Amino acid sequence: MSERRIGVYICHCGGNISDYVDVDQVLAAVRDEPDVAVARTAMFACSDATQQEMVQDIEDHHLDGLVVASCSPKLHMFTFRGVAKRAGLNPYEYTQVNIREQDSWAHTDDPVGATHKAISLVRAGIARTRLTTPLEPVVVETTPKAMVIGAGIAGLRAAIGLADIGLGVFLVERDEQLGGWVGRFGEMYPHQRNGQELIATLVEEVRKRPSITVFTNAELMAKSGSFGNYLAAVRVNTNPPNLIQVEVGSIIVATGFDTYQPEVGEYGYGIEGVLTLPEFKALVDGTRGSLTYHGKPVHTIAYVYCVGSRQPGGNEYCSRFCCAATVHASLEVAALDKTVHQYHLYRDIRTYGKYELLYTESRKKGSVYMKFPDDTPPAVARDGAGRLTVTTRDTLTGGEELTIPADLVVLVTGMVPRQNDELMNVLKLPVGRDGFFNEIHPKLRPVETVVDGVLIAGACQGPKNSAESVASGLAAVTQSAAILKKGVAELDPLVAAVDADACTWCGKCLEACPYAAVEQITVDGREVAAISATTCKGCGGCVPVCPEDAIDLRGYTDAQIRAMIDSLVEEPVA
Amino acid sequence: MSAVAAAEVHEKRAGSAPRILVFSTNNISDPGIDLAGSQHMHYSPGVEVISLPCTSGIKPAWILHAIEQGFDGVFIAADGDECAYLPDCSKRASRIVGEAQALLQQHGHDPQRVKMAAICSVCAEPFTKHVQQFSATLAGLRSSGVQ
Numbered sequence: 001m002s003e004r005r006i007g008v009y010i011c012h013c014g015g016n017i018s019d020y021v022d023v024d025q026v027l028a029a030v031r032d033e034p035d036v037a038v039a040r041t042a043m044f045a046c047s048d049a050t051q052q053e054m055v056q057d058i059e060d061h062h063l064d065g066l067v068v069a070s071c072s073p074k075l076h077m078f079t080f081r082g083v084a085k086r087a088g089l090n091p092y093e094y095t096q097v098n099i100r101e102q103d104s105w106a107h108t109d110d111p112v113g114a115t116h117k118a119i120s121l122v123r124a125g126i127a128r129t130r131l132t133t134p135l136e137p138v139v140v141e142t143t144p145k146a147m148v149i150g151a152g153i154a155g156l157r158a159a160i161g162l163a164d165i166g167l168g169v170f171l172v173e174r175d176e177q178l179g180g181w182v183g184r185f186g187e188m189y190p191h192q193r194n195g196q197e198l199i200a201t202l203v204e205e206v207r208k209r210p211s212i213t214v215f216t217n218a219e220l221m222a223k224s225g226s227f228g229n230y231l232a233a234v235r236v237n238t239n240p241p242n243l244i245q246v247e248v249g250s251i252i253v254a255t256g257f258d259t260y261q262p263e264v265g266e267y268g269y270g271i272e273g274v275l276t277l278p279e280f281k282a283l284v285d286g287t288r289g290s291l292t293y294h295g296k297p298v299h300t301i302a303y304v305y306c307v308g309s310r311q312p313g314g315n316e317y318c319s320r321f322c323c324a325a326t327v328h329a330s331l332e333v334a335a336l337d338k339t340v341h342q343y344h345l346y347r348d349i350r351t352y353g354k355y356e357l358l359y360t361e362s363r364k365k366g367s368v369y370m371k372f373p374d375d376t377p378p379a380v381a382r383d384g385a386g387r388l389t390v391t392t393r394d395t396l397t398g399g400e401e402l403t404i405p406a407d408l409v410v411l412v413t414g415m416v417p418r419q420n421d422e423l424m425n426v427l428k429l430p431v432g433r434d435g436f437f438n439e440i441h442p443k444l445r446p447v448e449t450v451v452d453g454v455l456i457a458g459a460c461q462g463p464k465n466s467a468e469s470v471a472s473g474l475a476a477v478t479q480s481a482a483i484l485k486k487g488v489a490e491l492d493p494l495v496a497a498v499d500a501d502a503c504t505w506c507g508k509c510l511e512a513c514p515y516a517a518v519e520q521i522t523v524d525g526r527e528v529a530a531i532s533a534t535t536c537k538g539c540g541g542c543v544p545v546c547p548e549d550a551i552d553l554r555g556y557t558d559a560q561i562r563a564m565i566d567s568l569v570e571e572p573v574a
Numbered sequence: 575m576s577a578v579a580a581a582e583v584h585e586k587r588a589g590s591a592p593r594i595l596v597f598s599t600n601n602i603s604d605p606g607i608d609l610a611g612s613q614h615m616h617y618s619p620g621v622e623v624i625s626l627p628c629t630s631g632i633k634p635a636w637i638l639h640a641i642e643q644g645f646d647g648v649f650i651a652a653d654g655d656e657c658a659y660l661p662d663c664s665k666r667a668s669r670i671v672g673e674a675q676a677l678l679q680q681h682g683h684d685p686q687r688v689k690m691a692a693i694c695s696v697c698a699e700p701f702t703k704h705v706q707q708f709s710a711t712l713a714g715l716r717s718s719g720v721q
Contacts, residue, residue, distance in 0.1 A: 072608045073600075073625075101611035102623055113619030120622060226658060428602075428656060430609050430696045438609075450605040450695060494627070514660065539659035540631020544670055549635075556626050561636050564624055565595065569644040572590055573620050 004130050005037040007063040008122065009054060011045035011070035013100055020104040022115045026069070029119040029571075035130055037061050045070045046444070051083050058087035065089075065129040069097035069122045074450050075441055090134035092493070092555065097125035113573060120571035127563035135554060137490035138534055142228035143249040144487065146480045147172060149220055149423070152180025153466050154458030154473035155254035156202040161477035162252075163209040167484055170246050171206065171214045172234055178203050178216065180256050182466050186285030189328040189358055195466075215244070223251070223426055226537075227452035228489040249484040250453045252476040253437065254469075255423065257415040257459040260308030260315065267307055267411050268380025273388045276307075277322060277329070280410045284329055290337045298340060298407040301333065302390040304378050305346040307411040317434045319414025319463035324355035326412045327362045334365040342367045343404050345378045345392050370394040370402070380409050415463040427454060436462040447476040455479055494555035495536035496543065502550035503528040509542040509551060518542065592646035592712035593620040594705060597632050600625050601658060603651035603693035603701070610698035617705045621649075628659045629690075630666040634674035637688050638681060646712040647687045648674070649705060654692025664692070684720045686711060 010026050012018035023041045031039035038057045042050040045068050057063060066089060068080045073096040081091035099118045107114035145168035148155045156178060159171045177183065178199070185195025206212050215236055221243065222233040228249050236242040259278050264270035273293065275283065283293065291298040303326055309319050323346075330342050344367055351359040363369065370392060372378055378392035391403045417435035424431070429449050432438045437456045440448045447455045455476040458469035483489065496517075498509075505527040510518040517535035520527055531542070531551075540553040552558055598604040604625040610617070626632065629652040637648045650671065657663030667690060675685035689708050693701045 072604075074605060074608065098608070098623075101608035103611070103619070105611035105614055106617060107619045108614055109616050110619055117619040117622065124622075124624070224658075424696075428695045430605060433613055450608075451601070537659050539628040539657075540626060541628060541660050541663075541666060543631045544633045544673075553627070553631055556631065558633065558636075561624065561633075562639055565636065565640045565643055565645070568595065568622050568624075569593070573593060573622070 004035040004065050005061060005063050006035050006065035006067060006126060006129050007054065007057050007061065008036055008039040008067045008126060009045050009050070009069065010039075010041045010099075010118075010122065011068065012041065012043045013070060013104075014044065017070070017100050017104040020108050020111045020114045021099060021118045022111070023118075025115050026118045026122060030122050030126065033123065033126055035065070036126060037063060046076050046079055051079070054080075054083050055087040058084070058089050063089060064093060065132060066094040067097060067122065067125045067129050068094070069099045069118065069125065071100040072098050072102070075445070092135040093129065093132045095125045095129045095132070097121050116571055116573045120568050120573055123567040123570060124564040127567040128560045131557065131560045131563060133554075135493040138493050138495070139488050140228060140491055140534075142484050142487060142489045143230075143247045144168060144484050145170065145246070145248045146484065147220070147232055147246065147248045147251045148254060149251065150174075150180065150254040150256055150458070150460070151178040151214070151216075152254060152256045152458060152469070153182040153199065153202070154256075154469040155180070155252070156199070156206060157470045158252050158254060158457055158473035158477050159212050160202065160205050160209065161474050162480060163211045165477065165481050165485065167211070167480065169212040170232075170234070170248060171212055172218045172220060173214070173216045174219055176216055178206070178214070185281065187332060188466065189324055190354060190467075220423060220426055227491075228483065230453065250455060250480040251427070252455045252457055252473070252480065253423075253427065253429065253460055254456075254458040254473060254476075255418055255420055255460040257463070258418045260413040260416050262307055262411055262413065267304055267378070268409060269411060271380065271382055271388065273407060274380055274409045274411065276411050276413045277326060278413070280408070281325070281329055284332050284336070287336060291333055291340060293408055296407065300341040300343070300404070300406045301330070301408045301410060302343045302345060302378075302404050302406040303330065303410045303412055304380070304390065305344065305349075305412040307413050308416070309414040310347065315414065315416060315434070317463070318350060320350050320352065321463055321465040322412050322414045323350045324352075324358055324465065326410070327351055327355070327358045327367075329410075330362050330367050331358065331365060334362070334367070338365065343390075343406070344369045345372050345390065346370070347372065347374060371396050373399070415459055418460065427451060429454065429456070432462075434462065436460065447472055447479055453483060492538060492555070493533060494553065495533050495538045496531045496540060496551050496553050498529045498531055499550045499552070500526075500528045500530075502548050504548055504550075505529060506547060508545045508547065512542045512545045591618045591620045592709045592716065593644065594618075594622070594647050594649050594708060594712065595640045595645045596621060596623040596649045596651055596705070597629070597636075598623050598625045598651040598693070599629055599653050599657075600627055602653045602656050602695055603697070605695040606693045606697040607651060607701050609696060610702050613698055615698055615702045617702050618709055620709070621705050628657055628663060629653045630657070630660050630663050630670070632667075632670050634670055634677050637674040638677045638683075641678060641683050641687050642681070646716065647689065647708055649708050650688070650690035651693035651701060652690050654694070656692075656694055682721050684715055686715060
């Protein structure tokens with residue numbers, strides 16, 4: 001192999017990498033490696049400025065290989081392949097080295113070990129890149145249809161958006177009715193629109209579009225195929241159940257959330273008059289005239305915020321919609337009857353952005369806000385006289401203990417991940433620590449998942465209000481369009497290839513390939529195997545069965561894997 | 575492997591935590607391993623990953639090569655039944671491990687130096703546990719002087 005000219009970039013990732021990996025030490029260790037023409041560190045390798053610097057380096061130094069040691073290839077492999085392409089370097093001459101998810105973040109307890117491991121991994125990346133060759137992508141046609149799972153507000157809006165850009169849509173809803181949570185709501189913030197009416201409008205729009213096929217009482221049971229061309233099996237729970245196979249290019253998961261359900265006894269839950277936020281919202285939405293509960297007029301309401309949220313050892317996250325939703329519900333109550341006394345017992349009020357105006361308005365309308373200490377939550381009980389009371393400390397007035405008699409106590413409960421084991425099993429989508437589906441990157445790839453062509457939208461990804469859910473649904477539409485409207489997808493040309501000189505045609509590779517990508521051909525009077533680059537799926541299943549070692553998977557050749565192993569062990573790690 | 579080469583490998587391994595080469599797969603087990611890191615689950619930095627498209631593409635000779643170059647063990651983070659390419663991937667992977675074990679034995683290495691488990695795209699905790707347990711097994715082999 002003639003000498004190569006490789007550029008190596010080691011990313012700080014802000015501090016995500018460099019807080020644990022000494023990136024300067026990594027640079028010093030690899031900059032004089034054979035074939036390395038340029039080596040640098042970068043605060044953010046993915047930033048526009050660094051990408052431009054790489055392009056400049058590739059051009060100025062005539063680089064013929066690129067190594068970026070940063071995050072998982074799932075996040076930025078395509079970014080840096082794009083950098084290579086823009087600079088006129090074949091994108092398959094690029095190697096991504098994962099020193100974040102598989103190094104700095106896994107070894108926050110061992111910075112020295114993490115640094116040595118980074119050196120080792122970067123050397124292996126350089127070793128792999130020394131042996132790369134220019135390749136051209138394989139182009140396949142994609143199916144111009146998408147599936148949306150979940151017909152809440154995000155799923156309905158996404159289905160309409162997909163149809164309007166000319167894609168066929170299969171909208172799959174587990175319930176009998178379309179509409180999800182919002183379909184049960186009355187007036188909603190910020191525009192006082194009625195949730196049921198909003199959903200009715202969206203359902204009407206869905207019905208107007210013949211390119212949307214709606215399945216209710218239906219669930220996704222299986223998914224096969226690959227990005228751009230999935231085959232999905234939908235079970236419609238009729239009697240008997242009906243299994244329908246559909247072809248789709250992308251899948252948008254918009255399965256929503258469950259609400260936190262307090263245990264009996266938690267903040268008095270189970271005592272008559274103690275309601276969760278959704279129970280209270282249903283009560284208010286169903287009220288005409290003055291508010292009553294079980295036939296008795298309601299004069300005083302106490303709201304206890306953050307029930308089930310922001311609890312160490314439990315749900316540590318903030319659901320953030322609940323402050324605004326509660327403040328809004330209290331305004332609805334004030335509109336029904338301005339004489340109702342309303343006490344909001346909170347840890348922090350997070351009526352972020354424009355929802356702050358709701359908070360201001362509710363105070364103007366007479367709501368009283370009291371901040372309780374984190375370590376002393378309010379206690380809800382019925383006293384000896386049978387009165388419902390809430391006892392709390394108000395840190396804003398010197399921490400004095402107050403007991404508030406109330407007709408209703410509303411436990412402001414947040415969102416929790418929806419239990420949907422079957423769907424998780426079919427799609428294999430990763431979930432975060434909080435149990436919600438994980439996007440690849442919250443800012444850069446906010447609706448994409450590690451499963452190519454499977455997107456997430458709405459509150460299945462994490463707590464969102466309805467406006468945010470719709471925004472993410474439409475983001476998933478755009479992402480689907482980016483995949484499917486071109487009509488073709490470029491697949492990696494990392495397919496198997498036969499060394500005809502070494503092949504003796506034993507037929508073992510033919511037996512090993514379920515895709516019929518192998519054929520027997522004659523070369524210079526000898527029978528040998530040939531592999532079709534467009535039919536080969538790139539699994540490499542034929543590679544180990546060849547007794548002559550005559551098959552290599554491009555991008556993962558025998559020489560590359562051995563060179564990587566040799567480089568890895570050069571550096572003592574632990 | 576010659577006695578001198580064996581001694582050199584032994585020398586390389588001495589005094590450090592067991593070094594494990596992991597063969598993962600791009601779409602199934604590698605995201606699971608990423609997730610372990612994202613959740614700051616700790617395992618030894620001696621665990622290093624080479625990712626491939628599919629478990630069925632691993633050559634037994636690579637496993638032998640890794641051991642002879644100084645890795646204490648090779649962990650195959652397999653696709654299992656979730657392989658998008660090959661419905662019989664688990665069967666093929668078992669055959670690869672069997673061949674690798676035979677190859678290791680032929681060359682004087684303990685077949686326990688290769689281990690396989692199915693690791694799915696969300697199997698962060700199982701991955702961490704597997705490599706920790708494997709590391710303990712390999713440390714045991716080392717202390718008992720097993721090649």
